[in-house]
Amino acid sequence: MKKRTFIKLSSALMTAPVFSPLTDWLADDKLKNWAGNYEYSTDKLYPAKSTGQVQEIVKKYSKLKVLGTRHCFNSIADSPHNFISVRPMDQVVALDTNARTVTVDAGMSYGQLCPYLESKGFALHNLASLPHISIAGACATATHGSGVRNGNLATSVSALEIVTANGDVVKLSREKDGETFRGAVVNLGALGVITHVTLDVQPTFRMRQDVYENLPIAQLKDNFEAIMSSGYSVSLFTDWQKNRVNEVWIKRRVAKGVTLTAKPEFYGARLATRNLHPIAELSAENCTEQMGVPGPWYERLPHFRMGFTPSSGKELQSEYFVPRQNAVEAILAVERLRDQISPHLLISELRTIDADNLWMSTCYKQPSLAIHFTWKQDWPAVRQVLPLIEKELAPFKFRPHWGKLFTMSPSLLQSRYEKLTDFKQLVKQYDPQGKFRNDFLQTNLYS
Incomplete structure (x- = not known):
């Protein structure tokens, strides 16, 4: 969004009547997602500043979707009818x-x-x-x-x-x-x-972040659990080339009175001597502090600083979750596609997440490895690559991130969620007429 439009939209959220859509304020820019790859189907956006105003808007319209910070890359939040925004409710x-x-x-x-x-x-x-x-x-x-x-x-x-x-x-x-x-x-x-x-x-707690470069991918075969358990939070960034992981980001909690150090070598990777961006060619200015400098938890756990916008778009994202017990096999399966992937890729990230008991979670009852792809903004090309990745990951019964790009069939997606029938009953209880149902939900949960 252009700067002038952002200023106008911010002012509109503060002053617009509860039932006045922000259409006029958005006339010089189509309503798009954060990355700019998805254009929403209406610009009728109604801001709400309280629960009471939310109730009024919900009662007024027969079809409605909530539009948040727009960091999804697909149509999960889209509507051809009306949007409600609770962004003014931020206290x-x-x-x-x-x-x-x-x-x-x-x-x-x-x-x-x-x-x-x-x-x-x-x-x-x-x-x-x-x-x-x-x-x-x-x-x-x-x-x-x-x-x-x-x-x-x-x-x-x-x-x-x-x-x-x-x-x-x-x-x-x-x-x-x-x-x-x-x-x-x-x-x-x-x-x-x-x-x-x-x-x-x-x-509250403090953390430090150390980055290593060029981890041989062969080390993952024998030491995956040790590598991913080496910190409170660990991320592996790779372009799938040269049989190596480009960068290993290790985030460790620092106990009061305890001094941690970083070894110069980590499973064949070398300790970085400067702050790095996940895409090594880019400036690390917007990235959180590295080089082992301790700081507050919220200034180390994210990869990007709070005060910076990490990107203005020009990217697409996909992400697939596989059982952690199959992590190495899944990584090697994707690596076999490196020559098909690399022309369209900016970077991939590998992370682990623990299991949970939330019905529609990608980690429901499953400690997981997330295989993330940040793509160049070329959807026709990416759309050709995703089925290849999904075919390689099919033996591991992967689950895609709900807000990112995937091509798997609805029937296969539905089979991944044992509580889907119960979830649809819950939806029917709260939204019997489908007020909040859109094409994404209709296709992926009901078709």
Whole structure:
């Protein structure tokens, strides 16, 4: 979005009447996602500044979708009818220091919440690569972060407030609502409008980040678990060429009074002598501090700094989750496609995520390896490559990231989720007329 449009949109969110769409403000720019690869099907966007306003908008329209920070690469959030935005709802509602929870408005981003928590002596268990994404949207799509013992971001959710299709406010909690709650957290935007989210927090902690270059891919065959367990959060970046992983990012917690060091060599990789971008040719200016310098958890867990926009787009993303027990086989299967992949690839990232019990999570009952692809923005070419990758990963019963690009058939996708029937019953209970159902949900869950 152009700078002038952003300023106009921000002003509109503050002053527009509750039922006035922001169409006029967006006339000089089509409404697109963050990367610019997806153009939404309507520009009728209604901002809400309170749960009450959300209820009014939901009651007024027969078809509606929530549009958040627009970091999805596919049509999961699209609508040809109307959008509602809760971005103006971006405040901390309550911090319960005894229960160790924080309740926030659904429009708040992790970048907004983290400095607040740090100032109060608390932290979240994990963060995604980008801190710019909304909390509600990240949890609704099972966006994850990394760590062999760290669940995805949705696993920290302990309560939700949802405005359902008829305008009712429903409150669910892990403590009181059991299976219904576990079905609602990763909701894919199908249940209603999330207005408040309660997250588990823990005492704040400090971290350091060390990067190694050129890890022989052969080392993964014998030492995968040791490599991925070498830090609180570990990421491997590779272009699939030269039989090596380009960069290993190791993020470690630093206990008070304890000094950690980094060995010059790590399974054949060499310690970097400067800050690096995941794509080595690019400047590391926007990346979080490396070189073993300790800092707050929220300035080390993401790959990109809070105060910077990490990209203006010009990329596509896909991501596939496989059982961690098949991680090495899956990596080697993709590596066999290196010559088909490389012409269209910017970089790949390999991360581990722990299992959870959230019905529609990509890690439901499955400790996972996530194989992520950041592509050049050439969808016709990428669309030809994805089926090749999916064919190689088929023996491992992969699950694609809900908000990224994939080509697998709906029937195969549905077979990956044993609680899908229960989830559709939950959707029917909260949205019996399909107010929040769009083409993405119709195709992938119901066809």
